[in-house]
Amino acid sequence: MDIKNLFVSAWQHTVTFIGPVLLVTFVQMVLxxxxxxxxxxxxxxxxxxxxxLAVREGRPPEIKDLFSQMKLFFPLLLLFIALAIVIFIGFSFLVLPGFVAAGFVAFAAFYLLPLMTDQGLGVLDALKKSWEIAVRPPITDHVIVAIVYVAIMSLGGSLPFAFLLTQPLATFIQVAAYQERVALPEKRETPQPMSAPPPPPPETGNEIREKSE
Structure with a gap:
């Protein structure tokens, strides 16, 4: 995966759809x-x-898209509550476990939403598949993308109205990485070729005479 081209492509898509994506991002925040x-x-x-879909089909984002996955309302709500509780417990004991829990969620569940919306997977199957995609080699590509995603989203939350730009940029990075990583072959054990059986030992003189008799 070409990390540089992925980031450039995400920025180009953000600029290309800047009007619709700003409107959809703002409406989502209001909701x-x-x-x-x-x-x-x-x-x-x-x-x-x-x-x-904007990346794949060149289709501008629309406000109605925000309600296109309402069938996932309860599964996603329960999942997000569970993850929030785990992270909260981590921070309530010590700060470090909280960061570890949040980092693990960001790493393991990075492709969860695209898998559920694009491939129609359930929560558990999407979590399992997201982990499998995340650990496919080269794993460093995924680590870099996840770190940049979290950094951009954090920046958007720290500056007034910066989310209008950082959220679509980070999401374009996420979906572009999803499309590339999901296309990578799964890691499988390469079967070892079966070795040819050794040739029979040469016949001795006695064996030749026995056959002739």
Whole structure:
């Protein structure tokens, strides 16, 4: 995976769809605030799928896309609550375990939403598949992409209205990485070729005489 081209492509898609993507990003944030976060998981799933289609088909994101994955409302809500509890417990004991838990979630579940929206996988199957994609070699590519994604999203949360630009940029990076990583061959054990049986030992003089008799 060409990391540089992936980041350049994500930026180009952000610029290309800047108008529609700013509007969809703003509307999603309003929905999250109004719903007190309840709509965050399912609208994020719709948001991710919308930007994935923008990359794949050149289709501008639309507001209605945010509601395109409502069938995943309860599974995603329960999953996000469970993950939030795990991370909260980690931070409540010590800061380091909280960061470890958050980092592991970012690493292992990075492709969860694209797998659920694009391939129709359930939560558990998507988690398993996301982990398999994450650890496919070269694993360093995935680590770099995940770190950059988290850094961009963190930057968006620390500056007023920066999320309008950082969220679509980070999501374009996510879906572009998803498309490339999911196309990589799975790591399989290479079967060892069967060696030819050794040739029979040469016949001795006695064996030749016995056959002639």
């Amino acid at each position: 999250i605030v109004v719903s007190l976060g309840v709509l965050a998981p399912v609208t994020t799933a719709g948001y991710v799928q919308s930007l994935l």
